[in-house]
Amino acid sequence: MFLRRKASGPLSDEDLVLRIRGGHQASLAALWDRYAHLLFGVAMKYLKDIDRSKDAVLDLFTALPQQLKQHEVQRFRPWVHAVMRNQCLMLLRKHDPGVRTDIDPPEPVDEAGEALLREATLQQLEAAIATLNEGQRTCIRLFYLDRLSYQQVAERTGLDIEQVRSHLQNGRRNLRLTLERHGHRN
DSSP, rough: OOOOOSSOOOHHHHHHHHHHHTOOOOHHHHHHHHHHHHHHHHHHHHHOOOOOOOHHHHHHHHHHHHHHHHHSSHHHHHHHHHHHHHHHHHHHEEEEEEEOOOOOOOOOHHHHHHHHHHHHHHHHHHHHHSSSOOHHHHHHIIIIOOOOHHHHHHHHHTOOHHHHHHHHHHHHHHHHHHHEEEEEEE
């Protein structure tokens, strides 16, 4: 969906924010690598349109350096999630003024609770991955967890690129269905 590099570096989100405020553009690229795909998911949840969601993410990252200069951001992840959600709600309201847009600031983050939720979600995801057939499971692990490119996955598995794409597409769909069946909704 969005191009990402293999790793985005050891700096924390908040360190990257400070560097962006100082004009360091590579730090913006590191935040892109970490969050573009997640923010696209948020946009899809609200906008339910691939192109509009891609545009919303691009718009957010275009405005991000200026917004970070205007706002004191203590915790980047919940802040950028709220910004994306609010941007989507504003887009929906622009097209349909009757859309309810209760825009609230992000709630305080309970770090212990967030860690437990993340661990439970990861365990559910790991269990769901285990239910995939071997080809899908291998491709999902190599592409998403090991962050290999399509070409690298193809070379490692001996599959052609179209087979890798097919395994990834079917694997994502099957993961979503498995998680939905077990009550995990995004």
